[in-house]
Amino acid sequence: xxxxxxxxxxxxxxxxxxxxxxxxxxxxxxxxxxxxxx
Numbered sequence: 001x002x003x004x005x006x007x008x009x010x011x012x013x014x015x016x017x018x019x020x021x022x023x024x025x026x027x028x029x030x031x032x033x034x035x036x037x038x
Contacts, residue, residue, distance in 0.1 A: 006032075 013028045 009028075009032050013032060016024055016028050
């Protein structure tokens, strides 16, 4: 289950990469890494 959640986050991050400014990208990366710690 955790792996599928990570995959969904990676898909969202990939979508952001296509059309995000740097601030949004940093937020996504920070959110994903912060979630992994828990």
